Amino acid sequence: xxxxxxxxxxxxxxxxxxxxxxxxxxxxxxxxxQPEPPGLMMALVQNGPTQMVSGNIFEGLLRYSPKLEPLPGxxxxxxxxxxxxxxxxxxxxxxxxxxxxxxxxxxxxxxxDMLKQTHPRARNNTVQVEKIEAPDxxxxxxxxxxxxxxxxxxxxxxxxxxVSKHLYExxxxxxxxxxxxxxxxxxxxxxxxxxxxxVRLVKNPNYHVKGKPYIDEIYWQIIPDAAARSVxxxxxxxxxxxxxSVENFDVPRxxxxxxxxxxxxxxxxxxxxxxxxxxxRAGPTADKKVRQAIMYAVDRNFxxxxxxxxxxKVATGPSASSIKFYTDDVxxxxxxxxxxxxxxxxxGYNGEKIRLMPLPYGETWQRWGEAVKQNLxxxxxxxxxxxxxxxxxxxxxxxxxxxxAFTYLYQYGDPALGVGRNYITSQIVxxxxxxxxxxxxxxxxxxxFAEGAVATxxxxxxxxxxxxxxxxxxxxxVAWMLELQFPTITRCKIKDLITTAIGVNDGFRDAxxxx
Amino acid sequence: xxxxxxxxxxxxxxxLLAIIVLNFFLIRLAPGDPAMVMAGExxxxxxxxxxxxxxxxxxxRPLPEQLFLYVKGILSFDLGFSFRQQAPxxxxxxxxxxxxLLLTITAFVISLVFGILSGVFAARWAGTWADTAITxxxxxxxxTPLFWIALMAILLFSVALDWLPSFGYETVGANYTGLAHxxxxxxxxxxxxxTIGLFFMATYARMTRASMLEVKRLDFVKTARAKGxxxxxxxxxxxxxxxxxxxxTLAGVHSGTLIGGAVLTETVFAWPGIGRLMYEALxxxxxxxxxxxxxxxxxxxxxxxxxxxxxxxxVDPRIDFAA
Numbered sequence: 001x002x003x004x005x006x007x008x009x010x011x012x013x014x015x016x017x018x019x020x021x022x023x024x025x026x027x028x029x030x031x032x033x034q035p036e037p038p039g040l041m042m043a044l045v046q047n048g049p050t051q052m053v054s055g056n057i058f059e060g061l062l063r064y065s066p067k068l069e070p071l072p073g074x075x076x077x078x079x080x081x082x083x084x085x086x087x088x089x090x091x092x093x094x095x096x097x098x099x100x101x102x103x104x105x106x107x108x109x110x111x112x113d114m115l116k117q118t119h120p121r122a123r124n125n126t127v128q129v130e131k132i133e134a135p136d137x138x139x140x141x142x143x144x145x146x147x148x149x150x151x152x153x154x155x156x157x158x159x160x161x162x163v164s165k166h167l168y169e170x171x172x173x174x175x176x177x178x179x180x181x182x183x184x185x186x187x188x189x190x191x192x193x194x195x196x197x198x199v200r201l202v203k204n205p206n207y208h209v210k211g212k213p214y215i216d217e218i219y220w221q222i223i224p225d226a227a228a229r230s231v232x233x234x235x236x237x238x239x240x241x242x243x244x245s246v247e248n249f250d251v252p253r254x255x256x257x258x259x260x261x262x263x264x265x266x267x268x269x270x271x272x273x274x275x276x277x278x279x280x281r282a283g284p285t286a287d288k289k290v291r292q293a294i295m296y297a298v299d300r301n302f303x304x305x306x307x308x309x310x311x312x313k314v315a316t317g318p319s320a321s322s323i324k325f326y327t328d329d330v331x332x333x334x335x336x337x338x339x340x341x342x343x344x345x346x347x348g349y350n351g352e353k354i355r356l357m358p359l360p361y362g363e364t365w366q367r368w369g370e371a372v373k374q375n376l377x378x379x380x381x382x383x384x385x386x387x388x389x390x391x392x393x394x395x396x397x398x399x400x401x402x403x404x405a406f407t408y409l410y411q412y413g414d415p416a417l418g419v420g421r422n423y424i425t426s427q428i429v430x431x432x433x434x435x436x437x438x439x440x441x442x443x444x445x446x447x448x449f450a451e452g453a454v455a456t457x458x459x460x461x462x463x464x465x466x467x468x469x470x471x472x473x474x475x476x477x478v479a480w481m482l483e484l485q486f487p488t489i490t491r492c493k494i495k496d497l498i499t500t501a502i503g504v505n506d507g508f509r510d511a512x513x514x515x
Numbered sequence: 516x517x518x519x520x521x522x523x524x525x526x527x528x529x530x531l532l533a534i535i536v537l538n539f540f541l542i543r544l545a546p547g548d549p550a551m552v553m554a555g556e557x558x559x560x561x562x563x564x565x566x567x568x569x570x571x572x573x574x575x576r577p578l579p580e581q582l583f584l585y586v587k588g589i590l591s592f593d594l595g596f597s598f599r600q601q602a603p604x605x606x607x608x609x610x611x612x613x614x615x616l617l618l619t620i621t622a623f624v625i626s627l628v629f630g631i632l633s634g635v636f637a638a639r640w641a642g643t644w645a646d647t648a649i650t651x652x653x654x655x656x657x658x659t660p661l662f663w664i665a666l667m668a669i670l671l672f673s674v675a676l677d678w679l680p681s682f683g684y685e686t687v688g689a690n691y692t693g694l695a696h697x698x699x700x701x702x703x704x705x706x707x708x709x710t711i712g713l714f715f716m717a718t719y720a721r722m723t724r725a726s727m728l729e730v731k732r733l734d735f736v737k738t739a740r741a742k743g744x745x746x747x748x749x750x751x752x753x754x755x756x757x758x759x760x761x762x763x764t765l766a767g768v769h770s771g772t773l774i775g776g777a778v779l780t781e782t783v784f785a786w787p788g789i790g791r792l793m794y795e796a797l798x799x800x801x802x803x804x805x806x807x808x809x810x811x812x813x814x815x816x817x818x819x820x821x822x823x824x825x826x827x828x829x830v831d832p833r834i835d836f837a838a
Binding site for chain 2: 028030035036038039044045046047048120121123174179194195196197198200217219221222223224225227228231232234235237388389390391392393394395396398429431432433434
C-alpha cells in the first residue's frame with residue numbers, strides 16, 4: 001500500500017514538473033528578414049521574405065510534417081475517393097479572420113480563383129482540377145480530371161494561401177488597401193511596417209488553436225548587410241537568424257556563441273538542390289561525354305566540407321534525398337580527374353572556351369564558383385568566369401546565353417511538382433529561368449514524367465520515377481552538386497520554432513520562450 | 516542676384532531633363548528587367564507570369580513611348596509607381612528622405628566643422644607634432660575605404676565595447692518618446708554619420724591646411740602684419756576667409772557625393788534612407804524607383820551647387836553675380 005502511495009506521489013510530482021516545463025506564455029521574438037519583402041499579401045507576392053513574414057498571418061488548408069505527411073491546417077480532415085479523383089476537405093469550424101468575420105468554404109473557392117490569376121505555382125499545381133465545389137460552409141470538394149499523385153502536397157501556406165473573399169472580391173487585387181495591412185486567419189496579426197526598419201506582428205487573441213500562439217509579438221528586423229546581421233545576433237539585438245541570413249563561413253563561429261542552437265530542419269518540403277546548368281544545345285557541353293567529365297572533375301565533397309562548412313549532402317541525381325521516390329541506385333560520379341580527362345579526350349575536346357557563371361548570391365557562391373573553375377581547369381577545360389548581378393544572371397540563363405551556370409531550386413516534396421519541370425521537353429521555353437533551361441530533350445523522360453504525375457498507387461509512381469532518375473543521371477543534362485542546408489540559428493531559449501516541413505515559413509504558432 | 520538665381524534654375528531644369536533621359540536609357544542597358552527579377556523571386560518559370568508583369572509595368576511598350584510617359588509624369592510631379600515595392604515612388608522617397616537628410620547633413624556638418632578646425636590648427640602650428648598627427652590622421656581616413664571603417668567601427672563600438680547600437684535608426688520595440696527618442700536616434704546616428712564624415716573631414720582638413728599655408732605667404736598678409744594687426748585677426752579675417760574658397764567649392768561638390776556615400780553606409784548600418792532604397796532598386800531593376808531617386812538626388816545636387824555659389828558671394832564679396 002505504502003509503495004503505491006509513494007509511486008503515486010512520484011508520478012504526480014513528475015507530471016507537475018513536466019507540466020511546469022511545458023510551453024510558457026508571453027515574450028517577444030526579434031528575427032531577421034532579408035531582403036525586405038516587397039509586400040505581405042501572399043496571394044500577390046511569392047518571394048521568400050514575404051512567405052517568411054506572412055506565414056504567420058495567412059494559413060493554408062494543410063501543413064506538412066518533416067516526413068511530408070499532411071497535417072491539419074484550415075482543413076481539419078480530408079478524404080480521397082477510390083478512383084483518386086475526388087478530394088473532400090472538411091474545414092475547421094469556428095475559424096475567424098483577423099477582422100472577426102467567419103472563415104468559410106467560400107473563402108477557399110475565392111482564393112483558388114484569385115491564385116489562378118496571381119500565383120504562378122498555384123496555377124500550375126491546380127491544372128488537373130476540373131471543378132471545385134462548396135456543398136456547405138465547411139466542406140470543399142476538388143474533382144480532378146485524372147488522378148494527380150502529388151495533389152495532397154499542394155496546400156501549404158506558400159503554395160496556396162487562403163485569402164478573405166469579403167475583402168478582395170470585386171476589387172483590383174493589386175491596389176487593394178488590405179495588401180498593406182493584410183488580414184488572415186493565422187496566429188499573428190499585422191500591426192506595423194516601418195519600411196526599411198521592421199515589420200511588427202502581434203498575437204491573434206482569437207486564434208483557432210486554443211492556447212496558441214504563446215508569444216506576444218514578433219519583430220522582423222530588416223538588415224541588408226550579411227556581416228551586420230551576424231553582429232545583430234552577436235550583440236543580442238535579434239534572436240532568430242533564419243536559414244541563409246548570414247554567410248556560410250560565419251555559421252560555425254556564430255554557432256559556438258553562448259546559448260545558441262542551430263538546426264537544419266524545416267527545409268524538407270523545399271529541399272533546395274544546387275546544380276550547374278550545362279547548355280545541352282551548343283558548345284562543348286552539348287556532348288554527353290563532356291557533361292559526364294564535368295561530373296567527375298568537380299570535387300563536390302570539398303565544396304560541402306570547405307565552402308559549405310560541412311553543411312548539406314552531395315547530390316546523387318535530379319531528386320533530393322528528402323523528397324518522394326528518391327533513389328540512390330543510380331550511376332555514381334565520384335571525384336575522379338583522371339576519368340574526366342579520359343572522357344574529354346574521347347569527346348575530342350580541343351580547348352574551346354567555356355563560360356562559367358557563378359550565382360551572384362554572395363560570398364559563399366562566389367567561392368564555390370572559384371573552386372569549380374579550378375577543378376575544371378585541372379582536367380584541361382578552358383574556363384572563363386562571367387560575373388554579373390542577379391537580374392543579369394536571370395536574363396542570361398533565361399536567354400540560354402551561358403555554357404555552365406550555377407543555380408539552386410526548390411523541389412516542393414514531389415518530383416511532379418519540382419523535378420520534372422527541369423527535364424521535360426515541353427518546359428523548354430526561352431525567356432524563363434526555372435524550367436528546362438539546359439535544353440535537354442528525351443522522349444522517354446517526357447513519357448515517364450507524364451505517367452508519373454497521374455499514376456496510382458504510389459508504388460507505381462516509385463517505379464516510374466526511379467527509372468527516370470537512372471536515365472537522367474546517365475545523361476547528365478545538368479551537373480548536380482549539393483543538397484543544400486540552410487541552418488536556422490536561434491537562442492536556445494526559443495523552443496519549437498520549427499515543427500513542420502516548411503520551417504520558419506510556417507509561422508511561429510508553436511514557438512515559445514523558456515524564460 | 517535674382518536674375519542670377521533665375522538663370523541657374525532654368526539651366527538646372529535643362530540639366531535635370533538631360534539626366535532623366537540619359538539615365539532612362541542607361542539603366543535599361545543593364546541585362547535583366549524587373550519582370551525577370553520578380554519572376555525569379557517568386558520561383559516562377561511560367562511565361563504568363565512574366566508577360567503579365569511586363570504588361571502591368573508598361574515594359575512591353577516601345578522605349579520612346581515609355582520615356583514620353585515618364586517625362587510627362589515628371590512634369591506633373593508624378594515619379595511613377597515602384598514595380599517591386601508596389602507603391603508610388605514619391606511616397607517611398609518622401610518616407611525615406613528624412614533619414615537620409617539627417618544622416619548626410621549630420622555627416623556634412625561634422626566633416627566641415629572638424630575638418631576646417633583641424634586644418635586651421637595644423638596650418639597654424641605647421642611643422643609641429645600636432646600638425647604631423649593631423650596630417651597623418653587625415654591621410655589615413657582619406658585612404659581607407661568607407662565600408663572597412665564601418666565594419667571596424669561596428670566591431671569596436673558595438674561588439675567589443677557595447678557602447679553603440681550596430682544597426683537601424685532606433686531601438687525597435689522600445690517606443691521611446693521625446694528626449695529619450697532623440698537620444699536613441701542620436702546613438703544610432705553616431706557611427707554611420709562618422710563613417711561618412713571621416714572621409715570628408717580628412718579632405719577638408721588637408722585642403723584647409725594647404726590653402727591656409729598658401730594664403731599666408733601672400734603679400735596682403737604681410738601688409739596686414741605690417742599694419743600691426745594681431746595674429747588672431749590676421750588668421751581669422753584675412754587668411755582663413757581667403758583660404759576657405761576652395762573648401763567651399765569642394766564642399767559644394769561633395770554635397771552631392773554624400774548621397775553616394777550614404778548608399779554604402781546605409782546598407783552596412785541598416786539605416787532606412789534613400790541610399791539603401793537606390794541600392795535595392797538597382798539590384799531589382801526597379802526602373803521607376805531608381806530613376807526617381809536619381810531625379811531627387813540630381814535636384815539636390817543642383818540646389819546645393821546654387822547654394823554654394825551664393826555662399827561664395829558671402830565668403831568673398833569681390834565675386835560678382837553678373838560675372
